[in-house]
Amino acid sequence: AQTVTQSQPEMSVQEAETVTLSCTYDTSESDYYLFWYKQPPSRQMILVIRQEAYKQQNATENRFSVNFQKAAKSFSLKISDSQLGDAAMYFCAYRRGLTGGGNKLTFGTGTQLKVEL
Amino acid sequence: EAGVAQSPRYKIIEKRQSVAFWCNPISGHATLYWYQQILGQGPKLLIQFQNNGVVDDSQLPKDRFSAERLKGVDSTLKIQPAKLEDSAVYLCASSLSQVLGYEQYFGPGTRLTVT
Numbered sequence: 001a002q003t004v005t006q007s008q009p010e011m012s013v014q015e016a017e018t019v020t021l022s023c024t025y026d027t028s029e030s031d032y033y034l035f036w037y038k039q040p041p042s043r044q045m046i047l048v049i050r051q052e053a054y055k056q057q058n059a060t061e062n063r064f065s066v067n068f069q070k071a072a073k074s075f076s077l078k079i080s081d082s083q084l085g086d087a088a089m090y091f092c093a094y095r096r097g098l099t100g101g102g103n104k105l106t107f108g109t110g111t112q113l114k115v116e117l
Numbered sequence: 118e119a120g121v122a123q124s125p126r127y128k129i130i131e132k133r134q135s136v137a138f139w140c141n142p143i144s145g146h147a148t149l150y151w152y153q154q155i156l157g158q159g160p161k162l163l164i165q166f167q168n169n170g171v172v173d174d175s176q177l178p179k180d181r182f183s184a185e186r187l188k189g190v191d192s193t194l195k196i197q198p199a200k201l202e203d204s205a206v207y208l209c210a211s212s213l214s215q216v217l218g219y220e221q222y223f224g225p226g227t228r229l230t231v232t
Binding site: 004042043044045046047050091093103104105107108109110 | 148150152157158159160161162165173206208210212220221223224225226228
C-alpha cells in the first residue's frame with residue numbers, strides 16, 4: 001500500500017519570504033503522480049501543482065515549485081514571495097499511474113502554513 | 118463552469134441517528150468520489166463511482182455507510198446509525214474520467230458533528 005508522510009504539522013513564513021514544505025512517500029510502483037493541494041478554512045481542496053513521476057523536470061506554477069527526488073521518494077513544495085492568501089493547510093497526495101488502475105488520491109496528514117506580516 | 122456542489126454544509130446529529138449528504142458533480146464528469154476527512158488527518162477515500170457503477174468501496178464501512186449514484190449524475194452518502202467517530206468533513210470530488218487520469222475537483226464539504 002502507498003503511504004504519504006508530512007512530518008511538519010505547522011510552518012510559519014514571513015510575507016514575501018520563501019518557505020519549503022516537505023513530503024515523503026512510499027510506493028513500489030514506477031508509474032504515479034504526486035500533487036500538492038491547498039485547503040483554506042473554507043475546506044475547499046484546491047490543486048496547487050502536480051508532478052508526473054516519469055518527468056525528470058520539476059513542475060512549476062508561478063510562485064509554486066516542487067523538488068521531486070524520485071530515488072529518495074521525496075516531493076517538497078517551495079512557495080516563493082509568500083502572500084497572506086497562501087495561509088492554509090497544505091496536503092501532499094499520491095495517485096497511481098494510468099497503468100495501475102483506479103485513481104484515488106492518498107493524502108498525507110497536512111502542514112498548516114501561517115503567513116506573518 | 119459551476120463547481121462541485123454539496124449540501125448541507127453543516128450537520129449536527131446525535132449518535133445512532135441517521136444522516137444523508139448530497140453531491141452534484143461538475144456537469145459531464147463521469148467519476149465521482151466521496152472522501153472522509155477526520156480532524157487532523159488527510160482525506161480518505163470512502164467510495165468511487167464511474168457513472169453509476171462502484172469502482173472502489175474497499176474503505177467504506179458497509180455496516181453503516183451506503184452510497185448511491187442511481188442516474189450517474191448526483192450522489193447521496195448515508196450513515197445509519199451514526200457513531201461518535203463519524204464526526205468528520207465529508208468531501209465530494211469529481212473528474213471527467215478515471216481511465217484518462219483527469220484531475221479531481223473538490224466540493225466545499227459537509228462538516229458532520231455526532232454528539
